[in-house]
Amino acid sequence: MTEGSETLKQLLDQAKQQQMFLEMFVRSWGDDYRLGGGTIHCGKGCSNCCRLAVHTGFAEALAIARQMGAEQAREVEAYALKLREMVQGVAELPHYLRLHRDNMGFCPLLNDDGACGVYPVRPLTCRSLISTRESAWCGADFSKIAPADRDAFLAGLDRKVVSFPSHYVAALQESGKELEEAGAQLMxxxxGFALYGNLGVLVHLCHNHDLAGAALQGRDGAVSAIREAGFDHPLLVNVS
Ligand code: SF4
Known part of the structure; x- marks a missing residue:
């Protein structure tokens, strides 16, 4: 095994272990919450959270790029190119998130039946988004919801566990973020640098532009591969 492939293996192994750890944490947290009378609304086919902009670390994107099929690769490419057009002239994160929600549709890795097409290797971001309210709220545009309905939603949140004012479980989101930071530290x-960015863009860069090979050449190699592919926008890929 070459030094480069050994480095990638370490990153991929860590990402896999982190995903397994979070999976167990989510399961045990959910069991405890249900025992205490709480309800978790996530399940197969409930995919409204797959409309949100998913951002992830390099290793998790590489794992997906290495196992997706040709049709998925085409969907991911179409998504990445559309997103690249969409972010032209966009500088602020809230603007980006709003445009993404309104224009990008579902994640390109979502199957027609509403199930994740890369479920065994779905990233920490997706695994850590656990809903304490019905699925419809996961895709809701709060600017279009009547004030009375919005107030009722907020009043009904379990403030002890959610990341207020959202309905997602705070402890699980925090755990996902800590694991992502540990992944960035290993990278x-x-x-000598860490890569973080939009899931579809990173997967596309790994699959179509050999981002892994470029990253093994160092920060400059990664930056120039991202630039040559036309994705050097801080809201799409971050090199730190
Ligand atoms: S990777 Fe899977 S779970 Fe995550 S947003 Fe895409 S389809 Fe949904």
Whole structure:
């Protein structure tokens, strides 16, 4: 095994272990919450959260790029190119998130039956988004909801567990973020920099533009591969 492939293996192994750890944490947290009378509304086919902009670390994107099929690769490419057009002239995160919700539709990795097409390797961001309210709220545009309905939603949230004012479980989101940061630290220690960005864009860059090979050449190699592919926008890919 070459030094480069050993480095990628370490990153991929860590990402896999982190996903397994979070999976167990989500399961045990959910069991405890249900025992205490709470309800978790997530399930197969309830995919409204798959309309949100998903951002992830490099290793998780690489794992998906390595196992997706040709049709998925085409969907991901179409998504990435559309998103690249959409962010032209966009500088603020809230603007980006709003445009994404209104224009990008579902994640390109979502199957027609509403199930995740890469479920075994779905990223920490997706695994950590656990809903304490009905699925419809996961895709809701709060600017279009009547004030009375919005107030009723907020009043009904379990403030002890959610990341207020959202209905997602705070402890699980925090755990996902900590694991992502640990992934970034390993990448920094192995390669000298960390890569984080939009899931579809990173998967596309790994699959179609050999981002992994470029990253093994160092920060400059990664930056120039991202630039040559036309995705050097801070809201799409972040090199730190
Ligand atoms: S990776 Fe899977 S779970 Fe995550 S947004 Fe895409 S389809 Fe949904």
């Amino acid at each position: 920094r220690s192995l390669l």
